[in-house]
Amino acid sequence: MNDFTNYHPVVLLIYYIAVLSMTLFLLHPVVVSVSFIGSLLFYGLLTSARKVWKDMRLFMVIFLLIAGTNPLFVHKGETILFYLYERPITEEALVYGFFIAMMLVAVIFWSKAFSIVMTSDKFMYIFSKTIPKLSLVIMMALKFIPQFKKQIKNVHETQKTLGLYSDNRMKSRLMNGIKTFYSMISWSLETAVEQGDAMKAKGYGLKGRTHFSLFSWQMRDTIFLVTIGLVFLSILIIQVNHGYDFQFYPTVSNVPITLPEIGRTLLVLGFVSLPSLVEIKEYLQWQFAKSKI
Numbered sequence: 300m301n302d303f304t305n306y307h308p309v310v311l312l313i314y315y316i317a318v319l320s321m322t323l324f325l326l327h328p329v330v331v332s333v334s335f336i337g338s339l340l341f342y343g344l345l346t347s348a349r350k351v352w353k354d355m356r357l358f359m360v361i362f363l364l365i366a367g368t369n370p371l372f373v374h375k376g377e378t379i380l381f382y383l384y385e386r387p388i389t390e391e392a393l394v395y396g397f398f399i400a401m402m403l404v405a406v407i408f409w410s411k412a413f414s415i416v417m418t419s420d421k422f423m424y425i426f427s428k429t430i431p432k433l434s435l436v437i438m439m440a441l442k443f444i445p446q447f448k449k450q451i452k453n454v455h456e457t458q459k460t461l462g463l464y465s466d467n468r469m470k471s472r473l474m475n476g477i478k479t480f481y482s483m484i485s486w487s488l489e490t491a492v493e494q495g496d497a498m499k500a501k502g503y504g505l506k507g508r509t510h511f512s513l514f515s516w517q518m519r520d521t522i523f524l525v526t527i528g529l530v531f532l533s534i535l536i537i538q539v540n541h542g543y544d545f546q547f548y549p550t551v552s553n554v555p556i557t558l559p560e561i562g563r564t565l566l567v568l569g570f571v572s573l574p575s576l577v578e579i580k581e582y583l584q585w586q587f588a589k590s591k592i
Contacts, residue, residue, distance in 0.1 A: 314574070321334065365399060373392040530566065530570045
């Protein structure tokens with residue numbers, strides 16, 4: 300699928316900034332929970348359920364670490380659950396740590412999803428004219444991690460084929476790991492120098508240099524951008540009027556089940572579901588087209 304990646308890079312960047320801002324600054328249990336589910340769904344549609352589960356097992360450790368340590372260091376709150384070494388463990392600190400951890404994991408999954416959507420060429424397209432040197436450095440950094448993982452796998456397999464890993468003793472494995480690390484350092488430096496020389500030879504960053512791009516603004520980009528703007532503006536207006544305010548200390552607020560609260564929740568749900576709906580729409584269209592063959 301990945302139809303969402305075909306939108307204009309500016310639209311993708313604006314949505315990414317908006318959804319991250321909402322997740323980070325609206326610390327409301329419903330908003331955080333909906334954003335978390337939306338990030339998992341979108342990342343799963345871009346990759347697979349197996350990949351989501353594999354990553355989730357890793358981030359669950361981070362989740363439990365943050366959620367578990369907050370009540371150990373923060374003792375605010377009126378509802379004391381028990382005492383640990385004469386220090387009170389409160390329900391409010393536990394709930395706050397739980398949703399802070401969920402918020403961070405949601406941000407991680409949104410970032411992982413947009414690392415697939417916002418490729419280095421899109422990033423260069425947006426920032427190459429305004430901040431050419433910084434955009435080049437960031438682009439190289441974004442490409443470095445997947446390239447590094449691929450290269451270290453190739454080096455490891457090559458050395459294994461040469462019989463360097465036949466000895467399973469700790470000392471031999473350590474020495475072989477150091478050799479691999481030295482090889483990767485040399486490769487990283489050579490790649491960075493070659494990339495810089497290649498961009499310099501192309502006249503990158505020079506004044507008056509023309510730019511070629513495959514990206515073009517279409518009507519659907521305008522529609523999607525207007526939709527993002529209207530929904531996000533509505534969320535901001537609600538927040539200005541304290542619609543998404545929530546209190547963790549000294550007691551945890553209640554989330555009333557009322558029509559205004561349901562409406563605010565549906566608004567956030569629709570906002571975080573926009574990229575997933577685009578992907579699902581393309582999948583259904585593809586299945587319908589195949590059924591007609």
